[in-house]
Amino acid sequence: MTLRVGVVGGGSFGRGIATAAARAGNDVVLWSRSAQTATSTTSGVRTDESSVTESSFRTSGELSALAGTELIFVAVPSPHVREVARALGAHLDGSHLVVHVSRGLIGDELRTITRVLREETPVVRLGALAGPLVAEALLAGTPSGAVVGSLFPEVGAAVRTAIAGQTLRIYTTDDVAGVEVASALVGMIALAAGFALGIGAGPSALAVLCTRGIAEAQRVGARLGARERTFAGLSGFGDLVAAVAGDERPEIKLGRALAQGKTLAEAGHAAGAYIEGVSIARRVAAFAEHAKVDAPIAATTAAVVDGRLSPRDAVMSLMARQVMTE
Amino acid sequence: MKLLPTRFLPERPMRLPRLRPYVPQPTDPPIFWFNSERDDIVREVVRRIVESKAQSGRMELVLNDVAYHEAERLERQRDQESRESLGFWRGVLRRVGRMSDAEKKETLRSITEHMVRDIAGNFDARVYSFATKAVPKLLTGVMSPSKLHTALREEHPKALDDLLITEGAIDKLQNLATKGTLVFVPTHSSNLDSIVLGYALMRERLPPVSYGAGKNLFTNPIISFFMHNLGAYRLDRRIKAALYKDALKTYSTVLLERGYHSLFFPGGTRSRSGLIEQHLKLGLAGTAIEAFARNQTRSIERPLWFVPTTINYALVLEAETLIEDHLKEQGKARYIIEDDEFSSIDRWVDFFRKLSHLSSACVIRFGEPMDPFCNAVDADGHSLAPDGRKIEAGSYVRHSGQASVDAARDAAYTTMLGEAIADRFLRETVIMSTQLVAHVLFRAIVAATPGTDLFGRMRHKGDIAMPVDRLHAEVGEARDAILALERSGFVHGSPALQRDPPELIVERALQFWTGYHTTPVATYVGAEVVCEDPALLHYYGNRLVPFATRIAPENLAAAAREIAHMGHRS
16 A cells, blocks of 8 residues: 655655655655755746655655645654644645654643644644654664554554554554653753763663653653653653664763753754754743642753753752652 | 333333324424434434444344343342343343344344334424423513513513523524534533523524433423423433443434434533533544544535533522532442432422522523534634635545544544533633632632641631622622633623622622522621632632632632642542
């Protein structure tokens, strides 16, 4: 069975998804902002011939090219999701299935991205794809796995048809909020882990940080309607293990750079990508304080990022906390 | 299979003799055709159930389950029905293992048919016509005999009109009723709801609806006669067999597929606590999505819209029993309350007598209709995307160009619909003066008893008072906050709340309570108002719980948070 697959976002992950879907024999079209710019600057007028063939999938600068697809992956950084969703929504109806791969929670109330997609598009059959899947694995077809969170079984089935194969295992869950919160907070924990690595923490200290980080993510997640056990899955622990094991995650790089005494601006430049972990640490810390949820790692990470706490004091303040039952 | 007793379920409701059958007119709502379609509907329901069980090879399982649960129920019941039917069910249990497939199918068919016939309602145009004309007048008569004289001459008696206010998307709904199927999903606080809503629909020239009423409501013979003959179908909550639930669901699906306007209480049961229902399971209302999908697979373009509706009472007939039940946390054990105010004629008379001196005792607000996938719709019922573009509702049950019926998908749509309706309940709720005053007084109790739990607070009967001036000030402040919320799209204030000064709002609230509730709720003592019954203040005030923190002044923020927290726990 082949699907008509759309991909929104021309970054490395979007291209990875498009490549994997095309390799599986699907009909794939990828929208990217740069394709749009290229078309408008080269021709100067809008032409109907905006699609160009690139390797095994088509690239288009018009979101309308996605109207005829059945399954759409949204792969844009979380701060741009709302704007892109609004423009995309104008071409969709209830028959489309939409899955996002963006790591992040929106605004101070930590809205999930599926919720933003629901607000801005007529699509209801939504899902979130998360886990230790990286662009390189998709491009090269090396073994990997991910989880799709959706209330609708056909969404997970369609993602499997689109990209699963001998080297990619796609699991499913109906805990959408769990997958989204876990994925976003792993970004934050990875930042803290990078930081710990940067100040020379050993495997044991790293394990304590990651484990307590997941426990904290579970507490925050429970407030946002997530189920605890989802955090033990691919979108939670699975993703975190991949980050710590060294999959070149920008959050880890950023954490290391901060630990070496670089400013946030310098560190961000070194990591070289938009990093959700920075803004989410502050927002999770504020949300947790308001909701009376214990979130010391978020608070400490936010303090370090903002330069309110030195690397050494940060570790000391976490270690000095009263020890509770696990 | 002649073993099935004729009286499989007790007491069939009374019907009028069919001397001159009413011939429905083309402009009549669908339910006027119900009687001529009933046999066909019953056959279709039975066919679907038996076919699906036979195909999935589950006939023996289903027969065992129904026979076991019915035998168990009848052994406990020990009444006339037990004497008549217990033997039948025990016989099925004994023989089902030895039955051939043909015998199983016939037994299943005959059991299912009896169940569906017991569920199916009746619609008598004569009763409808009588109810339309006479019931409002009779109600007026009960409320104030002195007005009966004039009421008999008016089409809609003024006294009753004053008592019940209807507002919201009425014009739009009148139009949509001629183009598709309306599914009303109201809040549920009282057994009067279906009667009051039925009257409101009649008065606003909206079509009569079909709905399922618990069998306990049929115990009052007069109510039973009207309900049964106005299209209500019976659901017997005592029957636990899975087959019975299938029968109800399939019956409801078939009615909706055929375009019968319907009414479901998505909260399932009356709100015990007085809180606006927030965890909606939808139950039978979910069958509307399957009905819509089934029609789509057969290329039948019959749109269907949900109408979130709030029924807001200044005075609730069963308030005392409901809150007592809630406080005892026996909600489950006493799921079917048979001995409440609803079944006591004295309480009815007290209730309506009380209302006769007052106006706007109930506000029904019809919310904006939405399609089964939570989209807004325009004046002609076209589904609208968030950007205002028209989209096709049928697209939601299609994938790869093919419409399908998919139970897992529809369950997910139902979950989302439940959340959307719960959200709309908050927006469409109309705050009544009694609720506002009760909230302010209960907040004072909470503020005066820090660190006490709910049950401790219930014991503070008559020992917490509020200076009248302060009560007026806080009521005025809370009212202004509610009206500000209304302007930003949340909640509404009743006309009286919008219009009257705080002094009058307090006065009205105390008037409503005094003389109906068996114990005083709050009373004037000198320059103070004393909180006499914390339980009822809690009950009426609970309507404002979702807004508690947003309407409280700074000095009462802690009490408001505590009240909001109580809402989370129930």
